[in-house]
Amino acid sequence: MKVNYEQELNPAQLKAVTHTHGPLLVIAGAGSGKTRTIVYRLAYLVEKGVFPAEILLLTFTRKAASEMLFRAENILEQQIHGLNGGTFHSFACTMLKKFSLNLGWEEGFSVIDQSDATDIIRQAKYNLNLHKDKTFPKPHTIYDLISRSRNKELSLEQTIVNQSYHLLTFLEDIEKIADYYKKFKAKHFLLDYDDLLFFFEQLLQQDQNVRSFLQQRFSFIMVDEFQDTNKVQGRIVQLLAGPSANIMAVGDDAQSIYAFRGASVENILNFPQTFPGTTIVKLEQNYRSTQPILSFTNHILSLAQEKYPKKLFSENIQGPKPELFYTKSDLSQAQLVVKKIQELSLSYPYHEIAVLFRAGYQSYALEMELGKIGIKFQKFGGQKFSEAAHIKDIIAFLRLVTNPCDVLAWTRALGNIKGVGPKTCQKLYQCFFEANFSLLDSLCAKNQELKTMLQQLDSLRQKKLAPQDLLEEVIKIYTPIMEEKFVDDLPKRMAGLEQLLQIASIYDDVELFLADLTLETSLEDREELKDKLVLSTIHSAKGLEWDCVLIIDLVEERFPSRHALMDPKSLEEERRLLYVACTRARKYLGLFVPTNIYNRYQGNFEPRAPSPFIREVPDDLIQKYQEDHFGTLHQIDVLGPSKPPKTGQQKHDFTSTGSYCLHKIFGRGKVIAHIPPNKYKIHFPEHGLKTVLADYLEFE
DNA sequence: GTCGGTGCCCTTTTT
DNA sequence: GGGCACCGAC
Numbered sequence: 139m140k141v142n143y144e145q146e147l148n149p150a151q152l153k154a155v156t157h158t159h160g161p162l163l164v165i166a167g168a169g170s171g172k173t174r175t176i177v178y179r180l181a182y183l184v185e186k187g188v189f190p191a192e193i194l195l196l197t198f199t200r201k202a203a204s205e206m207l208f209r210a211e212n213i214l215e216q217q218i219h220g221l222n223g224g225t226f227h228s229f230a231c232t233m234l235k236k237f238s239l240n241l242g243w244e245e246g247f248s249v250i251d252q253s254d255a256t257d258i259i260r261q262a263k264y265n266l267n268l269h270k271d272k273t274f275p276k277p278h279t280i281y282d283l284i285s286r287s288r289n290k291e292l293s294l295e296q297t298i299v300n301q302s303y304h305l306l307t308f309l310e311d312i313e314k315i316a317d318y319y320k321k322f323k324a325k326h327f328l329l330d331y332d333d334l335l336f337f338f339e340q341l342l343q344q345d346q347n348v349r350s351f352l353q354q355r356f357s358f359i360m361v362d363e364f365q366d367t368n369k370v371q372g373r374i375v376q377l378l379a380g381p382s383a384n385i386m387a388v389g390d391d392a393q394s395i396y397a398f399r400g401a402s403v404e405n406i407l408n409f410p411q412t413f414p415g416t417t418i419v420k421l422e423q424n425y426r427s428t429q430p431i432l433s434f435t436n437h438i439l440s441l442a443q444e445k446y447p448k449k450l451f452s453e454n455i456q457g458p459k460p461e462l463f464y465t466k467s468d469l470s471q472a473q474l475v476v477k478k479i480q481e482l483s484l485s486y487p488y489h490e491i492a493v494l495f496r497a498g499y500q501s502y503a504l505e506m507e508l509g510k511i512g513i514k515f516q517k518f519g520g521q522k523f524s525e526a527a528h529i530k531d532i533i534a535f536l537r538l539v540t541n542p543c544d545v546l547a548w549t550r551a552l553g554n555i556k557g558v559g560p561k562t563c564q565k566l567y568q569c570f571f572e573a574n575f576s577l578l579d580s581l582c583a584k585n586q587e588l589k590t591m592l593q594q595l596d597s598l599r600q601k602k603l604a605p606q607d608l609l610e611e612v613i614k615i616y617t618p619i620m621e622e623k624f625v626d627d628l629p630k631r632m633a634g635l636e637q638l639l640q641i642a643s644i645y646d647d648v649e650l651f652l653a654d655l656t657l658e659t660s661l662e663d664r665e666e667l668k669d670k671l672v673l674s675t676i677h678s679a680k681g682l683e684w685d686c687v688l689i690i691d692l693v694e695e696r697f698p699s700r701h702a703l704m705d706p707k708s709l710e711e712e713r714r715l716l717y718v719a720c721t722r723a724r725k726y727l728g729l730f731v732p733t734n735i736y737n738r739y740q741g742n743f744e745p746r747a748p749s750p751f752i753r754e755v756p757d758d759l760i761q762k763y764q765e766d767h768f769g770t771l772h773q774i775d776v777l778g779p780s781k782p783p784k785t786g787q788q789k790h791d792f793t794s795t796g797s798y799c800l801h802k803i804f805g806r807g808k809v810i811a812h813i814p815p816n817k818y819k820i821h822f823p824e825h826g827l828k829t830v831l832a833d834y835l836e837f838e
Numbered sequence: 839g840t841c842g843g844t845g846c847c848c849t850t851t852t853t
Numbered sequence: 854g855g856g857c858a859c860c861g862a863c
Contacts, residue, residue: 198853227853251853260857269858272847276856282850331853398851497850502854519851559840657853677851699850715851738854739847 141181141213147174154386154419155179158186158358161379161413162386163406167448168435168721169426172388173206173681176360179386180210183358184218194356194378195223198363200658202681222356226371227331228657230338233352234329235653240345241337246649247327248537251656253525254546255281255319255330262318268311275305275312284316288332289368289400301704303808303821326545335370342377353380363681364389364409368400376412383413391446392439395677395715397707406446424450426683428457431727434759435720438751442713460720460727462752463771464764467743468691468732472503474765475688476511478728479671482686486726488513490685492672494719496697500690501673508671519675524655528620528631529638533655535612539598540648542570554619557585591615605651606642613639676719687723689716690730692749703810703819703827716751729760800836804828809837 143152151171154164155178166172176195184190197203203223211218222229231249238246250258259277263269275283283305287297294313298305305312323330329337342349359379361367364387367375379385391403410416424432432452463478465471475493482491495501498520508515523529534551537544549563562581569578582589594615598608613635624631645651672684691697698712720727731752734743747753762774797809799820807822816832 225853272858276848278856285853334853396852399853499849499854522852557840561839675851701850711851 141178141185143178143182147171147178148423150419150421150423151175151178153417154421155182157386157417157419158183158188159382159384161383161409161416163364163409163416163418164386164388164421165406165418165446165448166388166390166421167424167450168390168393168718169424169683170421170450171423171425172362172390172421173209175421176362176388177206177209177213179360180206180218180221181213184210184214188358189220190218191220191222192355192357193221194229194359195221196226196229196359196361196375197223198225198366198680200224200228202362225657226367226374227334228654230334230374231653231657234334234338234341235650237341237345237348240348241341243327245327247329248541248544248649249334249653249656250323250328250330250546251522251524252278252281252331253530254328255285257546257549258319258322259315262315262322266311266314266318268315274308275302279305280312280315283312284319285330285332286398286400288336289370291369291400299808303704304827326543335374339370339374339377342374349377350380352378353382357382358384358386360386360388362388365391365394365403365406366396366399366401367405368396368402369405372402372405372412379413383415385413390448392442392448392714393680393718393721395680395711395718397711420446420448422448422450424452426724427452427721428455428725430457430459430759431720431723431725434460434727434755435717437755437759438713438717438720441754442717443710457725459759459761460723460729462729462731462755462760462762464748464762464774465730465732466765466769467734467736469503469736470765470769471690471730471732472507473769474771475504475690475730476507476513478688479513482726486685488515488669488671491688492674492679492682492684492686492722493688493690494674494676494679494722495690496676496699496715498675500696504673504690513671514669515671515673517673519678523634523637526631526634528616528624529634531619532609532612532616532635532638533652535595535616536608536648536652538595539608539612540652542595542599543567552588552591554623555585555587555591558588562588605645605648606639608648609639609642676715679722680718683722683724685724686726686728687719688728688730689719692729692731692752693735693746694749695746696735697749698751704821705810713751716749798838800838801830801834804830 143155147155151174154162154175164172164175166175180193180195183193195203195206197206200223207218207221207223234241234247256277259280263274263277268274283294283297283301286301287294290297292300294316295309298309298312322328323333342352356378359375361375366389375385387406387409389406391406394401394403410418427435429452432450436450463474465474479491493501493504501517505515505517524533530550531554534547537547538551545564545567548567549560552558552563552566553560565577565581568574569581582592598611603611620631621628642651697716698709702708702712729752731748733745735746737744763771764774765771798806799809800806801820801822804820804822807820810819810821810827812818817829818832818835819827820830820835821827
């Protein structure tokens with residue numbers, strides 16, 4: 139059956155879908171049918187006789203790619219086989235595995251995640267004798283700096299100056315750690331997330347055969363969420379597209395929320411220069427949200443600096459205004475959110491209701507409340523599935539079976555045995571690396587449990603089992619350890635292992651299974667998602683939509699995050715983040731502002747100002763409610779005409795933000811923000827963030 | 839070398 | 854609530 143594209147798409151969408159050759163840039167506003175456009179283009183290409191294997195679809199998650207594929211199959215009423223899709227990282231990984239010999243990597247490589255990386259850095263810190271200084275940054279912070287500097291392609295020094303000026307005093311030592319980390323990875327054939335991209339680029343650049351092979355192989359490239367690609371990713375796209383440049387990039391600069399990872403809007407802005415002859419299509423009609431929600435989100439966006447201005451218009455669907463709830467505290471907020479969810483659940487299924495927040499930990503109180511009354515939910519973002527301690531342990535065992543020279547795995551897996559600590563693990567690794575079996579025997583002689591464990595691993599190594607069978611055996615070995623280690627939530631963790639077995643069943647290569655496990659966040663989609671409430675970080679909610687969206691913790695230092703106060707660019711990103719969050723809603727949008735925040739250390743409540751993004755919203759765009767002493771919400775009536783927001787113009791008067799100044803006691807610092815009329819927030823390397831009167835400062 | 843207890847710290851976002 | 858360093862006991 140033929141698809142009637144003219145009828146099912148609007149003119150702009152149709153133009154994008156039927157543009158098959160030459161570079162195409164689609165600027166797609168929120169809710170403008172971006173996914174629909176990609177899906178129809180996929181179908182269109184296949185219908186025109188393009189082999190699916192010639193198409194490369196790069197998306198933000200692998201799930202997004204497979205969903206688009208699924209939808210295209212539905213339209214065409216036929217299966218599409220052999221399409222290549224996934225994230226930049228997973229695609230790069232696949233290609234590097236395939237062509238590892240071209241890079242001279244006879245040993246192959248393993249992919250490490252953030253926690254492996256921080257393990258290495260912790261070790262580096264210890265070996266370089268930097269662990270005694272309590273003020274020295276944590277391994278996690280150092281990893282973050284290293285990764286940022288690579289993603290933004292700036293020196294460590296520059297990154298620290300931009301990001302964490304107060305750490306500048308540690309620059310030299312951080313550089314030493316970074317060097318240690320780099321050498322460690324090289325020695326053990328480990329690639330972190332950033333390496334995947336840079337080495338893939340290197341492969342494409344150096345090896346002309348590989349490059350032209352891939353250019354011919356993937357004659358049609360589509361890249362989703364292009365605003366969130368960084369410099370290397372941009373260059374990779376360019377190298378893959380080659381001279382034919384049948385490349386379609388889809389994005390929205392207003393929804394760029396990954397600048398912290400080095401994403402640059404420049405990739406979108408410069409696209410027409412990078413690919414001469416680019417056709418630009420703008421999708422501006424919003425099909426998603428009701429008019430009141432759209433008016434509200436347009437207002438948030440109107441105060442942002444957008445580079446590709448769009449005029450989003452809609453079919454003018456009516457609905458309630460967004461609601462704003464002032465709750466007494468973040469704890470009562472959790473209860474009121476649950477109440478609201480129960481109320482909404484009378485009209486909407488649970489899976490059409492989502493609660494969004496800035497950071498993973500912000501949903502803890504809510505999770506407790508939901509648990510109390512038995513509402514099931516699915517959480518996205520925050521801790522990864524594969525980062526849960528028991529899953530990490532299991533993975534470490536699997537890694538030891540496939541590769542006995544994996545130091546990180548030794549420590550994690552065998553550290554679980556009584557009497558075995560870091561030093562013993564190091565020795566064990568050396569035994570295998572140097573084939574020193576006498577040392578091995580003497581270690582085993584001291585510890586019977588260790589001996590049995592090593593024998594078990596050895597016999598598994600010889601069996602060469604399929605991933606699922608191997609995993610089953612490893613679980614058998616691990617179960618007694620787990621029973622002792624995780625007494626309180628054992629059933630939940632057992633269920634997690636069942637899930638892991640499910641996932642393993644699709645693979646026939648253990649190494650591939652392991653690599654995917656570290657690269658994919660949402661492996662949980664096998665589980666029944668049916669009718670479960672969604673809790674999600676905003677970053678993980680990207681590209682998704684629900685009938686009802688509730689956003690919590692809209693207060694200073696939580697949203698925007700207090701880390702974002704470091705520079706105005708991050709603050710802009712927080713605004714876009716709120717824009718992304720609000721535009722996820724189709725019919726109902728609820729915003730929660732706790733007026734007090736519970737302080738765990740002191741056990742008291744502290745008043746907190748509402749988010750500046752909320753303060754600037756005119757009264758006529760939202761309906762406000764306030765919690766009374768009995769935990770009930772009351773509508774706040776707005777009398778008279780709405781006042782213009784006071785904070786509206788504030789954001790541009792940071793005359794000297796980002797510049798430097800001198801203070802007699804604190805020394806040289808970086809200007810973070812101007813607090814009208816006469817105060818400044820300054821970041822001092824050795825004293826942290828301070829609010830200082832302008833009179834005491836000397837500006838450079 | 840390892841283990842368990844204590845006390846202190848700060849909590850972003852993701853591949 | 855968890856990471857991290859330290860300290861004393863085995």
